[in-house]
Amino acid sequence: MFKNYLKVALRNLWKNRLFSGIGILGLSIAFGVATLLTMDSLHELSYDNFHTNGDRIYQVHITWQTPKGTEVGTSQPTPFAEALAFEVPGVEKITRFLEEEALTIYNEKELGLDAIYVDPDFFEMFSFPILQGTKKNTLVDVSSVVLTKSSATKLFGSESPVGKTVTVLINGKNEPFVVRAVAPDQPENSSIEFDIALPFEKNPEYEETKEHWYAQYHEVYLQLEEQVYAKTFEENSRSFTNLHYEGAVENLKRDGALPNQNGDFLQLGLLPITNKRFVRYNKGYVEISRAKVYVVLGVALLILFIACVNFVNMSIAKSAQRLREIGMRKTLGAEKRQLFFQFWGESLIVFIISLGIGVLLSLFLEDNFQTLFKTGATFDILLTPILIFTTLLLVLLISLIVGGYPALLLSRLTTIQSLKGKLGSSGKNHLRDGLIILQFGIAILLISGTFILNGQIEYMRNKDLGYDKEQVVSFPLNGKKNSYDTVKLLREELKDNQDILAITAADNNLGRGKDGSLSSSVWGFDYKGKSVRTNTLVVDYDYVKTLGLDFKEGRSFDFERENDAYTVIINESMAKELEEHEPLTVQLPAGDSLGYAVIGVVKDYIFQDISKAIEPLTIFLNRESGLTYAYVRVAPSNMADSFLAIQNAYKKIEPNAEFLGSFLDENVDRTFRREKTMAALVTSGSIIAILLSCVGLFAMSMLITNQRIKEIGIRKVIGASVASVTYLLTKDFLKLVLVAFVIATPISWWLANEWLKEYANRVDLSWHFFAVSGVLALLIAVLTISTKTIKSALANPVKSLRTE
Template structure:
């Protein structure tokens, strides 16, 4: 019997090539796109799950409420770790973590590697397999732990354990012994460094052990087996009151509000299992992913599958009218409900299997483009891991049940006598069909509106003036093997007098995200006239404002002609307003509460961070404690490409062994919105797929309606109805449903995008024409899809139509 079902199903599939081809195509596209999205979601949620003790790993963070908004930061002072470990026996292991990049040398080889400063407990907290060497690394301060990748790059096939390497710190090198080689970190790891050394090796460690107001690293810990995290967290209030009295007094003086536990400042625990999505605290080294955007991918994948299932049902229902007599004859010959259900379900499973095979093949073809466009690292082999395979099988069974049950049930309900008489084709379109169409186009319109608004916002942030010249300024990261200040001066001398060079300067930090991917910020606070002032602080070289074309409003900028400028500062308008003086220039500010510095100039506010954040107080200094990490070169706008090549040539002439990893500031600022760009691309792709699949279903329904109304159309033509009138008659019902779908989608899309736009301090307003345009696009696409079949029916010979009925 089952063999007969398969044979009959195969014949029916071949008989209805067009319908089944459309069905398979729509389902295959949905499977391919949703599989890639679901794999991306799974990969993001798999971050750090390989740590065996992940449920007992926590990150420390501070909470304060300065202006009605709770601020959370995972940056800690150096003395917190030894003090809290000594005071609380509930702590089993604790480690500081600070990231850095330095030159690692062995023999004549020199590599730029990311090195993390950690405590010995680090390898007890996190599951990091040791491939060679000591299983208890970092016992002594001169030990170095490296990954297999670095071991291969430095030592080739030689055993690295016990070898002495040199690492650059400041102006000189320090020797370390390779004690252990660890496995390379998996791609789904938040921790991803090339090497580890003891935290005591951080510059100025001994001095910082006494400083409680300099926060520059993360702290992770695990608790003893009998410790309750909530109880332990409640005990930390005593620690804060004992060690942060000055911070608490300043918060009280400035009118700060209590946080959740009733204190003005609290020390809390953040579970490491949520670290990858912890955007409030920042995760490891300040990197975290917005969980909402990942859930958005999951929702889009589900939407696409829903549309595909609806499309499958619509196509099956459309075909059911052409197979009504077949059902009637089967019933006459004694076929029961289970026989009919088994037959149609067999066909459904065959269609789904073919679509699944094509979908996976299609996914493998587009995977490289998907990874490139969405900056993903998924592999199709992930589908065949046990968890994903079970999910895939479950989704397959669900789709076959959903997509196969309703059409089969509909055809089983045909009355045998009416079917054999041919009266089933006069049945009126059902409510279910209309609901399915509305759901399809609601989702498609929703995705279209989201696409239009995200594109608007991205174009806005790209084109908004930022207050500095981003199109003509080149940012060059200084190789870590070079002294920043010396390198800047050498390059200044190299390009001095060149006509195409407008200005050259240097800075501690970049603007936007350069090719080196580095981004960081520094904030300082000091008491001034009875209140606390907090300001971002950037160390720069002279000619900074000139080179970046930032407007100077009062005073002067740093100059090589004034040796005293090392004790001076420049402030932006926002910072100047906090000083509460009529003439900020000449004012002395207690920099670091200890070293007063003179304000020599006020410059216009500019967006030194992304447009997610409002412009905040900014202070520019010339401080030797902050090295020059970037050289900025402003060129004339007439030939940017030639200027880039010229600067690259001069750079290599000046530093033959250094990399030239330059980028225009315009590129840097755009990279700040990579997540938004990826989201826009996903919305764009998803809306195209949703509309494409919906149109296949709409085409099927238009065929179904025309088959039902063939006789009516023929009679109308005989009575003088024009082709346009008949096309309008057939199309009007569907167009009405598409408009209803758009009306349903509008408020949902408005709410979703309004929530998304709240992530930007500077954002577009949602305009009415976006909804009108999305609705118009849906109507036009639907009308074009329907009109193909409607016109064919309208121009057909009415005599044949009437005879066929």
């Protein structure tokens, strides 16, 4: 019996080669795309799941109740970790964590490595294995370091690094360290990345802050004891925060802050390490958002759904050719069950072939997918027994549902209906109409999403940031010379180049440079009886000139004025924060000294992520603080030559350092990586969904025209024109597309509006985003339907009426 089913199924598939090929093509594309997107989603969901004790590891954050609302911070003071472990029960292990770049030197080799300063518990908590050396007590000795395999290879080549001494530049001094261990490079799904691990006591801020609770500059991770729950630990820590932040709490009360639901002004919180990849601190709340994963999986499911719907439609559209076969089988005694399994078997074969082709397609496109979507996901993540079994089971179930409907429909026809070649009523078909509306609703949703995503990216890319991003080159000062000396030498090297207009430096970058870093510093102080918080930036001379900032009032730092070392420049937001009508009269506090005099107010410019609102900023000329990035303003002509001149000058000053220069507009574009990935994903999904929807619509138009072929012939015989017949066959489909537009538009608007709430600077949700999506879907539908309806309208009516 099974052999007969298989033989008949293969024979029918071969007989209808075009239909079978289109069906297999659509399903293969859908399975291939779904495989790639599922691969990416599983990779995202696997972040930090490889840690053995990951269910007990947390990142510590503190929620503050301020007069302006709730704020959340992950930066902690130096004594925090030790005091927390000692005073609050339940801590098994704890480590401080600070990430900075460190110039590492061995013989003649100099490398700017991504360094982390951590405590000895770090390698005990996190499952980063040790390849060479011993894991236990790895960083107990403050002169020891751990290298990753790739950094060890760069420094030592094929030599064994364990026991050898490297030099790390810290606070301008060369500090010797002994390599105690070598760890493998972190896996792709790790949110913690580093090239070298150093003892926390050696970080540049440690000595000055080790006894102070006001300097918050690093993160803290802890591992709870077994049977200790995060909520319980958070409750037990209330007395700890009230004790150590007593002064801060009093200031918050004084400034008019309202306590939280527990009556506290500060609350310690724990974020599971497995949520670190998805955390978002939005308006003072800790939000765990896996939106990207859900969007990816959603697009995969929508594409697979559309392909399955197409298969149903095409199966029914072609079924009329087999009605007499069904009638003859029933006349000869075939049962409904036998007919059902015959047709379902054909569908199952198509699905199995499509799955195989889809998997091969995903393997072929794997490298391109990784490049396009900037993901480290690989096909290996799918090769687990559970996933393979689940996939096969899903294919069986989907084929049963998708292939089972046409099979059930055909097997339930009476013998008379089958022999007459009548599939059923040619009247209203609510299932068919619903499928068309659903298909094009999905397509319109994806098209409008594509327009809005790209519109937001273009808005951010073209927005006036308040500084000149096209003519300014930035690069990290990653050499071993003093940063101020490096900038001075740069000025000397480039002073005769007429295309170099200005040179400066700062302790932070604008946008995200080639080194990938992005950081900020915050300073809090009391001013006239209230707390003030401001972002801080240490710069060199000509910072305002180099970036093309505009002054609202006052002046810039002057080379000729020695006292400018005790002055600051603020932005408009900081001036509003101070609530002073004449900000140039303000003296900001500075410990025991007279304070910092405000000499200028610059117009607000976007110095952080463009998605954030502009915050208060104070710019210092602090010669005691190091600079990390240089900025060079170039003339608009010969920009490529100017870039090369800057590179050559820096290589001359720091011959062993890597030049990582880029224009600020490139830096800004790098901050859009998430948006670009989402735009590429939704755009690709829209194209595939539209193509598959066109196949489905073509199948439906073929079904309708086949059912109304005699009606068309009669209308032409009595004088109907080709245009009127085409309109008759097309109008019902176009009405359904319009219904899909009406349903999809408000859903699309709501989803886009919710997504855009993340951005302080966002594009307006104009009607044209949705109107263009609807018009485009309508045009695609017209073109798709016309290929069949015009052909039917042009056909000779004699052929259609000669079938009886």
